[in-house]
Amino acid sequence: MNRKEHIDSVGAMALIGFSLLLGLNQALVKLVNAGFSPVFQAGFRSVCAFVVVLLAALIFRRRLSITDGSLPAGIVSGLLFSGEFYLLFTALDYTTVSRVSMLFYTQPFWVALGAHFLIPGEQLNRHKIIGLGLAIIGIVILLSKPGTEVSPNAFIGDLMCIGAAFFWAAIAFLPRTTALSKSSPEMLLLYQLAISGVILTAISPLLGNMVRDLTPAIIAIFSFQVLVVVAFGFLLWFWALSVYPVSDMASFGLLAPIFGVFFGWLIFDDEFTLVFMSSLALICSGIFLINKK
Numbered sequence: 233m234n235r236k237e238h239i240d241s242v243g244a245m246a247l248i249g250f251s252l253l254l255g256l257n258q259a260l261v262k263l264v265n266a267g268f269s270p271v272f273q274a275g276f277r278s279v280c281a282f283v284v285v286l287l288a289a290l291i292f293r294r295r296l297s298i299t300d301g302s303l304p305a306g307i308v309s310g311l312l313f314s315g316e317f318y319l320l321f322t323a324l325d326y327t328t329v330s331r332v333s334m335l336f337y338t339q340p341f342w343v344a345l346g347a348h349f350l351i352p353g354e355q356l357n358r359h360k361i362i363g364l365g366l367a368i369i370g371i372v373i374l375l376s377k378p379g380t381e382v383s384p385n386a387f388i389g390d391l392m393c394i395g396a397a398f399f400w401a402a403i404a405f406l407p408r409t410t411a412l413s414k415s416s417p418e419m420l421l422l423y424q425l426a427i428s429g430v431i432l433t434a435i436s437p438l439l440g441n442m443v444r445d446l447t448p449a450i451i452a453i454f455s456f457q458v459l460v461v462v463a464f465g466f467l468l469w470f471w472a473l474s475v476y477p478v479s480d481m482a483s484f485g486l487l488a489p490i491f492g493v494f495f496g497w498l499i500f501d502d503e504f505t506l507v508f509m510s511s512l513a514l515i516c517s518g519i520f521l522i523n524k525k
Contacts, residue, residue: 248487251485251487252487271321272433275432278317282426302414307423312399312406313425314427315396320332326385327388329492329495329502335371336393338394339404340523341368371515485519490516
């Protein structure tokens with residue numbers, strides 16, 4: 233596939249669409265939590281998505297291998313992926329979609345901070361340091377002023393989201409620092425889906441009832457998650473990674489938390505206080521500066 237030197241209109245539409253799916257995903261997870269327990273939902277979604285992604289990879293003849301030296305790192309990636317989604321899905325039982333979207337999508341800050349120590353040539357510069365500072369201020373403000381409509385246990389969910397963002401950041405380093413660099417994007421996703429599917433589904437009976445109040449609407453939303461958000465969405469992302477410069481793609485990361493906040497307001501009527509909007513502005517400004525060339 234021919235690589236391009238800049239993002240064209242097709243790439244921009246694809247990346248905006250992917251950011252929209254990421255923002256919508258948090259709202260869909262919270263809706264499905266009414267029918268499935270969070271951990272079972274995360275595990276079962278990985279199992280279903282694994283089948284879809286594997287079929288797509290076989291149809292399009294993508295390179296799939298566990299004998300190229302990537303297996304140990306693939307297992308670590310799957311374990312981190314399991315922890316990430318355990319925390320993320322459970323957090324939505326405690327806090328609002330808008331807060332989850334803001335805190336979970338702080339992942340670029342932790343990637344930038346880790347890259348400073350782990351990856352030669354990616355040290356923090358002035359823009360990134362200012363971006364990190366703005367983001368930390370925004371997070372502190374958000375955590376210290378939960379808002380009148382947030383439950384007393386929202387702080388637990390907020391901390392879970394930050395933990396999930398740490399796990400997500402750790403996953404981002406593996407393809408650049410381990411033998412996973414030899415794996416195709418589809419193989420990397422299959423590692424994550426296979427291991428998280430096994431682990432999360434296995435432990436879900438230990439954490440209470442796996443099925444809550446299941447309805448046809450919840451089944452439909454869950455199916456949309458599997459087919460569109462996970463399978464199609466992430467394959468679209470991996471396709472974009474293979475065609476467009478990563479540095480140009482990074483700026484689109486700003487859209488995911490904004491879409492998440494929008495869907496939180498639209499579906500759950502999450503409140504927009506002055507403090508909340510100030511936190512959002514600081515975090516989004518930080519994302520912009522982190523990704524600034």
